[in-house]
Amino acid sequence: MAGDLWDGRIVVVGASLAGLRAAEALREEGFTGPVTVIGDEPHPPYDRPPLSKQVLLGQAAADTTGLPMRRDPDAEWRLGVPATGLDPMGKRVLLADGDAVPFDRLLITTGTRARPWPQREEAALDGVFTLRTLDDAGGLAERLAAGPRRVLVIGGGFTGSEIASACRERGLEVTVAERGPGPLVGALGGTLSKLAAAMHRAHGVDLRCGVTVTALRGDDGGRFTGADLSDGSRVDADVCVVALGAVRNVEWLADSGLAAGPRGIACDAGCRAFDMYGIVTDDVFVAGDVSRFPHPLFEYQMLSLEHWGNAVAQAEVAAHNMVHAGPMRRPHLSVPIFWSSQFGHNIKSVGVPTFSDQVVIAQGSLEARRLVMVYGYRGRVTAAVTVDMAKSLEYYERLIETAAPFPPAAGAADRPMAAEVPIPSDVPDPKGLYHGPTVALTGHLPDRRLTVVRPTG
Amino acid sequence: MRMQIVVDLTRCQGYAQCVFLAPGVFRLHGDEALLYTPAVPGDQVERVRQAAAACPVQAILLGEGVSAGGR
Numbered sequence: 055m056a057g058d059l060w061d062g063r064i065v066v067v068g069a070s071l072a073g074l075r076a077a078e079a080l081r082e083e084g085f086t087g088p089v090t091v092i093g094d095e096p097h098p099p100y101d102r103p104p105l106s107k108q109v110l111l112g113q114a115a116a117d118t119t120g121l122p123m124r125r126d127p128d129a130e131w132r133l134g135v136p137a138t139g140l141d142p143m144g145k146r147v148l149l150a151d152g153d154a155v156p157f158d159r160l161l162i163t164t165g166t167r168a169r170p171w172p173q174r175e176e177a178a179l180d181g182v183f184t185l186r187t188l189d190d191a192g193g194l195a196e197r198l199a200a201g202p203r204r205v206l207v208i209g210g211g212f213t214g215s216e217i218a219s220a221c222r223e224r225g226l227e228v229t230v231a232e233r234g235p236g237p238l239v240g241a242l243g244g245t246l247s248k249l250a251a252a253m254h255r256a257h258g259v260d261l262r263c264g265v266t267v268t269a270l271r272g273d274d275g276g277r278f279t280g281a282d283l284s285d286g287s288r289v290d291a292d293v294c295v296v297a298l299g300a301v302r303n304v305e306w307l308a309d310s311g312l313a314a315g316p317r318g319i320a321c322d323a324g325c326r327a328f329d330m331y332g333i334v335t336d337d338v339f340v341a342g343d344v345s346r347f348p349h350p351l352f353e354y355q356m357l358s359l360e361h362w363g364n365a366v367a368q369a370e371v372a373a374h375n376m377v378h379a380g381p382m383r384r385p386h387l388s389v390p391i392f393w394s395s396q397f398g399h400n401i402k403s404v405g406v407p408t409f410s411d412q413v414v415i416a417q418g419s420l421e422a423r424r425l426v427m428v429y430g431y432r433g434r435v436t437a438a439v440t441v442d443m444a445k446s447l448e449y450y451e452r453l454i455e456t457a458a459p460f461p462p463a464a465g466a467a468d469r470p471m472a473a474e475v476p477i478p479s480d481v482p483d484p485k486g487l488y489h490g491p492t493v494a495l496t497g498h499l500p501d502r503r504l505t506v507v508r509p510t511g
Numbered sequence: 512m513r514m515q516i517v518v519d520l521t522r523c524q525g526y527a528q529c530v531f532l533a534p535g536v537f538r539l540h541g542d543e544a545l546l547y548t549p550a551v552p553g554d555q556v557e558r559v560r561q562a563a564a565a566c567p568v569q570a571i572l573l574g575e576g577v578s579a580g581g582r
Contacts, residue, residue, distance in 0.1 A: 397541075
């Protein structure tokens with residue numbers, strides 16, 4: 055068995071960060087057989103985080119964010135060809151150009167795409183964008199450089215907030231429309247959302263919360279001219295960016311028999327995909343944004359993470375497990391980490407902030423715009439978010455990993471009085487937001503019952 | 512071959528050694544948010560190499576991009 059794993063052909067579907075790092079890791083592990091990487095975009099693997107920052111600021115061209123290789127994975131690259139199906143019996147990946155690529159072991163890293171504006175005709179207006187790909191970013195950067203009178207951003211999640219920040223830095227007028235009570239609330243809860251809203255407004259963003267966009271308007275030439283909001287107001291703008299979160303690229307697996315759905319492809323902690331009966335497969339692996347996997351720190355709930363660092367870490371574990379058997383396999387247990395930079399501030403998060411019932415400000419303060427917010431659930435630390443205090447993050451990561459008591463014990467010299475005062479974490483139901491959380495607990499939020507018993511009689 | 516960089520910003524703690532060593536490529540945005548030029552200009556490669564070596568958390572990866580000819 056173990057010997058077989060060094061032979062055969064490995065196919066990776068998805069040619070972005072996770073796909074590239076997995077292909078490199080397979081070689082690092084010593085795999086010498088053929089590796090084929092299939093990608094729907096025509097571009098070689100590139101890095102997405104700069105697209106909403108350096109690229110929109112005009113500091114880097116969209117086609118210059120190619121990912122450096124750690125080593126040449128010596129792979130066959132099939133780029134610009136989407137996979138359209140998986141034949142699990144014949145062990146073949148079907149491609150849009152009619153070809154079929156045979157595999158002995160398969161890694162799925164197809165990631166996500168931007169959730170489009172639901173009204174197709176409105177979404178097709180000239181000047182309406184989403185931001186996920188290199189081509190999206192190139193088109194949007196070009197429009198921003200042309201100096202539109204106003205930009206409308208729909209959705210106050212991380213992407214929407216970073217876009218608004220870039221617009222303001224370029225001196226562009228920008229309106230952010232968010233259905234929920236505030237920006238970033240779905241990911242960080244109520245208190246930091248208030249800080250995020252203050253940052254938006256301090257930088258001149260016209261922030262509208264608690265509103266929905268009811269229609270996008272265009273002129274006779276099909277050019278976007280503005281939007282109607284549910285409060286009866288209208289926003290006149292030349293550019294609209296739809297930032298409604300991500301959709302997982304799983305449609306191509308509809309007939310595959312795998313446990314693939316809107317929340318991703320379920321896999322075990324060793325990245326092996328489940329089939330639709332909940333039986334783990336031996337030859338199909340999953341990594342990156344498209345996966346959902348159980349995590350022991352969060353009650354073994356299935357996590358979906360749209361995080362750069364998770365794509366890298368999970369790809370390495372998947373690659374290792376594709377060429378090792380049984381007890382030699384490794385679990386993917388790393389603590390979720392992500393970052394966002396917006397309005398000149400660096401926001402970093404470790405753990406799962408939505409997995410919480412209370413928070414405390416353990417260092418710094420809201421007024422200083424520099425703080426550590428620690429999240430707890432039933433008396434243990436489950437997450438921490440820093441604003442311009444990234445050097446503290448590692449300490450709190452340790453607390454999360456060791457299930458340390460919440461609120462955290464005194465230690466930091468800059469510990470404020472607020473550290474003694476836990477307040478509700480105030481994480482809303484994502485259904486009421488334009489922006490979903492970028493960490494999704496695909497089981498349930500811990501403070502919410504799934505069923506309500508109503509005694510009758 | 513054009514050299515590319517990517518910074519693992521999950522690891523970056525804003526020590527900003529790279530900003531001192533290769534200011535043409537790395538810059539701080541505010542107190543600790545790092546922005547960088549992903550495609551390294553030819554005359555900056557040596558400076559970026561020094562920056563990568565000096566990074567206290569070893570977050571900078573310098574390397575060639577994938578040149579996928581396809582098939």
